[in-house]
Amino acid sequence: MTDRPPTPHEFDPSQSYQEILSTPLEELLRASAPQDLAGRMSDEIPDDLFDPDPIELTRQQRAPVTLESLIAEIKLNADKLSRDNAALGDVKILARALKELRYAFKIFTPYRHVRKVTVFGSARTRPDHPSYQQSVEFGRRMAALGWMVVTGAGGGIMEGAHVGAGRDMAMGVNIMLPFEQAANPIIAKDHKLINLKYFFTRKLLFVKEVGAIVLFPGGFGTQDECFETLTLIQTGKHELMPIVCVDEPNNDYWGKWRRYLQDELLSEGWISPEDLSLFKVTNSVDAAVEEILHFFRAYHGMRFVRGRLVLRLNLPVSDDLLTRLNDEFSDLLEGGRIERATAHRLESDEPEAIGLPRLTMQFDRKKVGRLRQMVDVINNEA
Numbered sequence: 386m387t388d389r390p391p392t393p394h395e396f397d398p399s400q401s402y403q404e405i406l407s408t409p410l411e412e413l414l415r416a417s418a419p420q421d422l423a424g425r426m427s428d429e430i431p432d433d434l435f436d437p438d439p440i441e442l443t444r445q446q447r448a449p450v451t452l453e454s455l456i457a458e459i460k461l462n463a464d465k466l467s468r469d470n471a472a473l474g475d476v477k478i479l480a481r482a483l484k485e486l487r488y489a490f491k492i493f494t495p496y497r498h499v500r501k502v503t504v505f506g507s508a509r510t511r512p513d514h515p516s517y518q519q520s521v522e523f524g525r526r527m528a529a530l531g532w533m534v535v536t537g538a539g540g541g542i543m544e545g546a547h548v549g550a551g552r553d554m555a556m557g558v559n560i561m562l563p564f565e566q567a568a569n570p571i572i573a574k575d576h577k578l579i580n581l582k583y584f585f586t587r588k589l590l591f592v593k594e595v596g597a598i599v600l601f602p603g604g605f606g607t608q609d610e611c612f613e614t615l616t617l618i619q620t621g622k623h624e625l626m627p628i629v630c631v632d633e634p635n636n637d638y639w640g641k642w643r644r645y646l647q648d649e650l651l652s653e654g655w656i657s658p659e660d661l662s663l664f665k666v667t668n669s670v671d672a673a674v675e676e677i678l679h680f681f682r683a684y685h686g687m688r689f690v691r692g693r694l695v696l697r698l699n700l701p702v703s704d705d706l707l708t709r710l711n712d713e714f715s716d717l718l719e720g721g722r723i724e725r726a727t728a729h730r731l732e733s734d735e736p737e738a739i740g741l742p743r744l745t746m747q748f749d750r751k752k753v754g755r756l757r758q759m760v761d762v763i764n765n766e767a
Contacts, residue, residue: 485586489579493594501533501556502677503591505610506542506601515633516601517545522670523599523631524549535595538578542601544569558590592617597627597677602638618663621750624687625757627680628664629673639666659754683767684760685741690729694748700767701742714759717752
């Protein structure tokens with residue numbers, strides 16, 4: 386049996402919503418379209434898409450987002466899988482990912498008030514290797530400063546960082562592999578060890594739950610995590626945070642990597658010069674620790690409120706420094722000026738940050754590298 390072509394009043398299910406919207410959508414959807422597709426479209430496309438008056442749309446009050454409403458949305462989307470005749474394999478992925486993330490968030494929640502750093506590096510690095518010894522020292526230093534150390538829970542660099550941090554200050558996000566990746570003895574059988582099947586859920590936790598990333602030499606996995614973290618920050622999918630690449634004293638692994646970025650990516654215009662400000666390369670554990678601590682000297686965090694970027698600060702910005710920021714960094718603005726601000730009512734969900742000084746601006750989201758450079762100035766001068 387061959388598929389019959391759609392009649393003039395039927396949708397082609399392979400069309401994207403953008404293609405469908407280029408047709409007389411409202412007439413077809415609400416009058417002529419098959420009922421099953423009309424129902425699906427009305428479920429998944431908001432009614433306000435058809436509002437002819439965008440000004441009136443801005444005046445409409447949206448229902449507040451609550452825990453209950455989000456759980457109801459999860460259940461609704463789960464029910465749609467049956468209606469969609471979803472493939473069993475697809476549903477298995479969704480079910481397992483939800484299960485993994487729910488459990489992981491449960492484990493991380495009691496420690497959300499503690500700053501954390503993720504350490505990446507090769508699982509194959511031996512304990513007598515200089516990089517392993519550096520990872521031990523780095524973990525020890527950060528734990529002494531009150532930072533928890535998150536790793537992939539394996540051996541090599543991951544083990545070294547946990548040896549330094551100790552069991553109480555260690556968290557592990559282990560991937561279940563048929564080889565190589567048993568949990569190291571520091572975190573094994575600890576309640577802060579999370580075992581995951583999927584790399585994508587694991588990678589989310591490595592970045593979502595921490596305030597800094599430190600990378601020692603490693604293979605494909607280390608490079609993958611490095612580039613993914615840089616991509617998330619460069620594209621604004623994650624807020625700014627320090628990324629430190631640590632070489633051993635007599636090696637140039639990360640130095641060569643940085644030269645590759647300059648010689649191949651930067652020279653071709655595939656990255657911008659300011660993108661090189663998103664990370665630091667050093668061969669010193671002292672410098673790595675200092676880079677992280679200094680990043681949070683004046684800077685506290687960031688979020689967008691009603692389309693404007695808000696920088697929360699640990700220290701106030703003087704009039705002279707505010708003038709300098711507007712003079713030197715006007716290029717990262719879409720309009721207006723960098724201004725002081727107080728907490729917006731929409732920030733009430735983060736009560737610990739309500740009293741902090743703030744700067745607000747109409748930020749050009751393509752200029753994250755320049756934003757990092759401005760944060761460096763604030764940290765140096767505030």
